[in-house]
Structures are given as C-alpha cells and as structure tokens.
Amino acid sequence: MKVDDLYNEYDKIFASNKMPFIKCKTCDKAYYYPRNVCPFCGSSNIEIMISSGTGEIYSCTEFKGGFYGIIKFPEGFGAYMNIDGDNIVIGRNVIIKFREIGGKILPYAYVD
Amino acid sequence: MISGFAEAVYKNYNGSVYDLMDEALGKALEMAGLERKDLDGFMTTFLPGVFDGNIYMHFFPDQICGYLGITPKYIDSLDYGGPSVLSALWRAERLIKDGVAENILLLFGGKGSDVRKRKQTVDSFEKLYPEITNTPYRHLINLYNSMNPVSDYALVAERHKKIYGSTDTQRAELIVKQRKNANRSGYAMFTGELSLEDVLNSPVISSPLHLLEIVYPVDGFHAFIVSNKPGKLRGIRIQNYGEAHQSFLPPEIDDITLTPAAESTKNFRREIAKCDFYELYDSFSITVMLQLENTGIVPKGQSGKFIEKNSISVDGDLPLNTGGGSINRGQPAYMSGSVLLYEALLQMNEMADGNQVKSPGKVFINGIGGWYRNHSVSLILGD
Numbered sequence: 001m002k003v004d005d006l007y008n009e010y011d012k013i014f015a016s017n018k019m020p021f022i023k024c025k026t027c028d029k030a031y032y033y034p035r036n037v038c039p040f041c042g043s044s045n046i047e048i049m050i051s052s053g054t055g056e057i058y059s060c061t062e063f064k065g066g067f068y069g070i071i072k073f074p075e076g077f078g079a080y081m082n083i084d085g086d087n088i089v090i091g092r093n094v095i096i097k098f099r100e101i102g103g104k105i106l107p108y109a110y111v112d
Numbered sequence: 113m114i115s116g117f118a119e120a121v122y123k124n125y126n127g128s129v130y131d132l133m134d135e136a137l138g139k140a141l142e143m144a145g146l147e148r149k150d151l152d153g154f155m156t157t158f159l160p161g162v163f164d165g166n167i168y169m170h171f172f173p174d175q176i177c178g179y180l181g182i183t184p185k186y187i188d189s190l191d192y193g194g195p196s197v198l199s200a201l202w203r204a205e206r207l208i209k210d211g212v213a214e215n216i217l218l219l220f221g222g223k224g225s226d227v228r229k230r231k232q233t234v235d236s237f238e239k240l241y242p243e244i245t246n247t248p249y250r251h252l253i254n255l256y257n258s259m260n261p262v263s264d265y266a267l268v269a270e271r272h273k274k275i276y277g278s279t280d281t282q283r284a285e286l287i288v289k290q291r292k293n294a295n296r297s298g299y300a301m302f303t304g305e306l307s308l309e310d311v312l313n314s315p316v317i318s319s320p321l322h323l324l325e326i327v328y329p330v331d332g333f334h335a336f337i338v339s340n341k342p343g344k345l346r347g348i349r350i351q352n353y354g355e356a357h358q359s360f361l362p363p364e365i366d367d368i369t370l371t372p373a374a375e376s377t378k379n380f381r382r383e384i385a386k387c388d389f390y391e392l393y394d395s396f397s398i399t400v401m402l403q404l405e406n407t408g409i410v411p412k413g414q415s416g417k418f419i420e421k422n423s424i425s426v427d428g429d430l431p432l433n434t435g436g437g438s439i440n441r442g443q444p445a446y447m448s449g450s451v452l453l454y455e456a457l458l459q460m461n462e463m464a465d466g467n468q469v470k471s472p473g474k475v476f477i478n479g480i481g482g483w484y485r486n487h488s489v490s491l492i493l494g495d
C-alpha cells in the first residue's frame with residue numbers, strides 16, 4: 001500500500017466518525033501515524049483497523065489554544081490530539097469524537 | 113584539543129548574522145593565535161529563519177566560508193539542533209587525529225530574535241511557512257493546537273509530575289539555583305534576585321511550565337577551534353563519548369520520561385559520577401531533570417528532591433550549569449549546546465574568575481536535541 005493510500009483510507013474512516021490505526025500482521029504491533037512499512041519490525045504486511053474509539057489520557061497540557069495531549073488506546077497505539085470536556089487530567093478515560101479542524105475532519109478526545 | 117573559543121551573544125542584535133559570526137570567529141582566532149588562512153576545516157548547522165530570516169540557504173556552508181574568507185579542505189554540517197556542536201567536537205578531534213585537517217572551525221548559532229519577534233520558534237515555523245514541514249504526518253499533527261516545542265516539553269513535565277510526584281516548586285528550585293549561578297558568573301544575560309514565587313507566579317505558558325522555566329531565544333554565535341595543538345590553552349580532549357538518536361513520536365514511546373540520554377551514557381555511567389562539574393542541556397527546567405535521571409546522576413524520579421536538597425553552585429554538592437545555563441545566558445538560535453561547551457571550557461581553563469570550580473579535572477556535558485526525545489550527545493572532557 002502506498003502512503004497516500006493510507007491517508008486516503010484514514011480520511012474516509014474519519015468521515016464516518018471512526019478512529020483508524022494500523023496493525024502489523026507480522027509483529028502484531030499497532031501504530032497510528034501512517035507508514036507503509038511497520039516501524040517496529042520493517043514488515044509491509046500491514047492492515048488498517050478500526051479502534052474501539054475509547055482511550056486514556058497519557059499526558060496533557062493546557063495553553064491558550066485549549067487542551068492538547070497524548071491519548072493511548074487499548075489496541076496498543078497512541079496519538080496526539082486536542083482534548084475537550086471537564087476535568088482533563090492524566091489517566092482519565094476519553095471517547096473519540098470528530099470535527100473539522102483546519103479544513104479536515106479529525107479526531108479529538110472528549111472527557112465524558 | 114581546543115585552541116580557541118569565543119562567543120558573541122546579544123539579546124537583540126541590530127545587524128546581520130554575518131557580523132555575529134565574524135565577531136565570534138575573530139575572538140576565537142585571537143585566543144588561538146591563528147589566522148583565517150590556518151583554518152582548514154569547517155563545521156556548522158542551519159535552522160530555518162535564524163540566518164537573517166532565510167528559511168533555506170542553498171549550499172550554506174559555502175556561503176559562510178566565502179563570506180568569512182575560509183578555504184577549508186573539509187566541510188560538514190550537522191543537523192540535529194541543540195547537541196550538534198558537541199558531536200562536531202568529537203568528529204573534529206577524530207579528523208585531526210587522522211590528519212585530515214589541522215585546525216577545524218566549529219561555528220554554531222544564528223539570530224533567533226527574528227523568529228522570536230514573529231511569535232514562533234524554529235519548531236513552529238511551519239505556521240508561518242507551510243512549505244516547511246516538521247513531520248511526515250502532516251495534518252494528523254499540524255492542525256491540532258500544539259505550540260511546539262513548549263507543549264511537548266509540557267507533556268513530559270506533566271507526566272513526570274504524575275508518575276514520580278515531582279512538583280512545580282521543585283522545578284522552580286532548579287531555576288532559582290541556576291539564577292544564583294548566573295549572578296556569580298559575570299557574563300549571564302539574565303541576572304538579579306529571583307525567588308521561587310517569581311518563577312511560580314510567572315505566566316503558565318503551557319501547563320505546567322511557567323515562563324521563567326523556558327529558555328529565551330537570543331542572537332549569537334559561538335566559535336570553537338579544534339586543533340592538533342592546544343596553543344595557550346589546556347590540552348583537554350574528549351575522554352568518553354556517546355550519542356543516541358531515535359525518531360518515534362511521543363505517542364509511540366512507552367515512557368516519555370526516558371530520553372536518549374539513557375542510551376548515550378550507558379557505556380560510561382561510572383565515569384560520569386567521578387566528574388567535578390556538570391553542564392546539562394537546559395532548554396526547560398524539566399530537560400535538566402530528565403537528564404539528571406537518565407544519565408544515572410540521580411535515581412529515576414528523584415531529580416526534584418535532589419535539586420531541593422543540594423547546592424549546584426561551583427562550591428556546592430553537585431556543581432551544575434555553573435554559568436547559570438542557557439536559561440540565563442539566552443539560547444542562541446534555539447540551540448543551547450554551545451552555551452554548555454563554552455562554560456565548560458571557561459571552567460576547565462580556569463578562566464571563570466570569581467565563579468571558578470575548584471580543581472576542574474573533568475566535566476560531563478550532555479546535549480539534547482529534537483525537543484526532549486530525539487537526540488542526545490554525552491561526553492566527558494579531561495586531560
């Protein structure tokens with residue numbers, strides 16, 4: 001799969017309000033940032049999967065633009081994203097929602 | 113061996129970046145007793161925006177050598193930010209040992225104020241110039257709220273608080289103690305009394321980091337001349353050396369409080385403990401704390417308590433960032449490596465006047481680059 005194909009597939013999945021990730025079928029590791037070769041083992045035997053869409057705040061920071069952080073997912077991958085909701089602290093569970101950011105539909109984390 | 117070293121650092125330099133290069137080079141040559149024609153090697157780096165606002169300079173080492181009137185037979189450019197100059201020193205020593213060159217000029221710095229005045233950093237310059245790309249992952253990162261590199265350092269500081277119980281006050285202690293060192297150094301840019309309250313009451317830029325925990329980008333160059341003879345200086349060399357690089361993003365790292373400094377020091381931890389003083393990269397308060405832990409100077413998670421209890425002055429328990437660090441010198445062109453090396457050389461050559469480390473036998477220097485997590489260069493200088 002070419003990297004542009006991965007991005008296009010991600011965009012389609014975002015548009016249906018779902019959270020994609022990539023699973024390496026050789027080493028079984030998961031990652032989010034699109035690479036057509038597994039960064040952990042070098043295999044190109046990869047597959048785009050759909051996450052449960054829930055995660056946990058690994059770390060977060062507040063600044064003028066709002067909250068931003070690292071979300072870790074039960075499937076074993078992590079991602080940066082904006083965080084919304086109340087009581088945003090490390091360890092809180094989040095659900096992934098979608099909105100248009102800078103002209104693209106992108107995931108963000110929401111503390112319920 | 114280093115035969116000459118100098119700096120030309122200003123908060124806001126009103127002129128071309130080439131003046132700054134010339135000034136640093138002229139002073140270093142004078143110390144070394146050399147002329148421009150004696151320089152047969154050249155090493156430097158480039159970051160967007162800090163060479164008179166240029167976002168890119170084609171064949172830039174040629175442009176610099178041409179302007180400065182240097183005709184090297186060896187040229188190199190290292191491109192990993194803060195610690196690049198430390199790697200350049202190691203490479204230059206080896207090139208000289210191999211007879212490739214006799215006098216290699218390391219010229220590192222730039223004019224950071226132009227970028228600063230536009231309210232960006234070199235790590236967020238893509239917000240001004242979409243043609244610059246900082247990541248292969250484009251909109252999956254760039255469209256979010258990040259304020260790099262500050263927000264990424266904030267994420268690691270927040271994680272350190274949560275996992276190890278470090279506090280805002282402990283980080284502020286480090287800043288206050290480095291300021292005391294700066295007040296004694298005689299050449300810091302930011303001096304004067306500074307209290308814990310001053311640090312904790314300064315604006316939170318990206319929680320939990322306060323304004324006074326963040327290095328200030330300034331204008332300046334450092335010139336180091338690495339030669340086959342030390343000239344008038346002490347004949348010090350690198351005794352131990354390690355560099356480590358990793359390119360995973362923080363979301364893909366299991367423990368973001370473990371930096372490449374753990375890897376770059378793993379072969380000489382015992383030697384680090386025997387050093388007389390320490391210069392650790394201080395882009396932010398948390399950067400110093402991570403290195404104290406990752407290099408084995410302090411057990412993991414204990415840097416906050418250690419800083420509270422110990423003195424870091426030249427006559428303290430652990431002389432650390434003895435000149436006050438780049439937090440107080442200012443960070444020339446968004447890179448602190450040269451500030452660390454310059455202070456180490458002042459101390460090693462007993463040129464630090466009233467702020468002199470007693471019997472400076474060996475110094476441990478650690479540089480960090482690519483925010484807190486991509487690059488680490490570790491070395492011990494001694495006879």
